[in-house]
Amino acid sequence: MELQFFKNFDFTNFWDNDExxxxxxxxxxxxxxxxxxxxxxLGYKLPDSYIELMRLQNGGTPKMTCFPTSESTSWAEDHIAITGIMGIGRDKRYSIGGDLGSQFMIDEWEYPNDGVYICDCPSAGHDMILLDYSKCGRNGEPEVVHVDQEDDYRKTFxxxxxxxxxxxxxxxxxxDLE
Structure with a gap:
C-alpha cells in the first residue's frame, strides 16, 4: 500500500500486538x-491519516504510549498516556463504534460531543484522546486533544x-514517572 501520510515513518515496531x-x-x-x-x-469525517493507519492495522496498543504536553494534566506534569488506539468498526469493545467507543463516552460518561474519541487512557475512562472538530467543523482536519473528565472535561492540545x-x-x- 502506497502511503499518502506517514512517509519515512517505520511501523515495524509500532504495534504491541499482544493477546x-x-x-x-x-x-x-x-x-x-x-x-x-x-x-x-458519529457525524464526523474521519481524517485521511487515521483511515490510512487503520488500513495498515485497524486498532491496537502501540509500544510507544506517551505524548509530551506543555502543561500538566491529571495524568502527569509533562505528558499523557494512552492504553490503545481504537479501530474503525463496531465489533471490538474498544473500536470507535464499539461498546466502549466514542458514542458511549459521550452518552454514558458525558464527554463533550466535539468529535471522535480515538484513544482510551490508563485511567479507565477518566481521560480520553479526542479528534477535536470544534475549530474545523465536522468535515475539516481535527486537532488531537486530551480530554480530562476529572478536571471538568478540560482539553489539553x-x-x-x-x-x-x-x-x-x-x-x-x-x-520521569516518579
Missing part, C-alpha cells in the same frame, strides 16, 4: 462502506492532526 490488544482493539481492515457508515453514525500525534508518541521511559 489483549488483538482481543479488545484490533478489527478486520475497514472497507469504504464501513468507514462511510461509521462517519455517518496535543497535536495539529492525527499524523503528528502518532509520530509524536514516545516511550514511557523517556519521562
Amino acid at each position: 489483549y490488544s488483538r482481543k479488545e482493539y484490533t478489527e478486520d481492515f475497514p472497507g469504504d462502506e464501513l468507514i462511510t457508515s461509521i462517519e455517518q453514525e 496535543l497535536a495539529k492532526d492525527f499524523e503528528t500525534f502518532i509520530k509524536g508518541l514516545k516511550d514511557e521511559e523517556e519521562f
Whole structure:
C-alpha cells in the first residue's frame, strides 16, 4: 500500500500486538462502506491519516504510549498516556463504534460531543484522546486533544492532526514517572 501520510515513518515496531490488544482493539481492515457508515453514525469525517493507519492495522496498543504536553494534566506534569488506539468498526469493545467507543463516552460518561474519541487512557475512562472538530467543523482536519473528565472535561492540545500525534508518541521511559 502506497502511503499518502506517514512517509519515512517505520511501523515495524509500532504495534504491541499482544493477546489483549488483538482481543479488545484490533478489527478486520475497514472497507469504504464501513468507514462511510461509521462517519455517518458519529457525524464526523474521519481524517485521511487515521483511515490510512487503520488500513495498515485497524486498532491496537502501540509500544510507544506517551505524548509530551506543555502543561500538566491529571495524568502527569509533562505528558499523557494512552492504553490503545481504537479501530474503525463496531465489533471490538474498544473500536470507535464499539461498546466502549466514542458514542458511549459521550452518552454514558458525558464527554463533550466535539468529535471522535480515538484513544482510551490508563485511567479507565477518566481521560480520553479526542479528534477535536470544534475549530474545523465536522468535515475539516481535527486537532488531537486530551480530554480530562476529572478536571471538568478540560482539553489539553496535543497535536495539529492525527499524523503528528502518532509520530509524536514516545516511550514511557523517556519521562520521569516518579
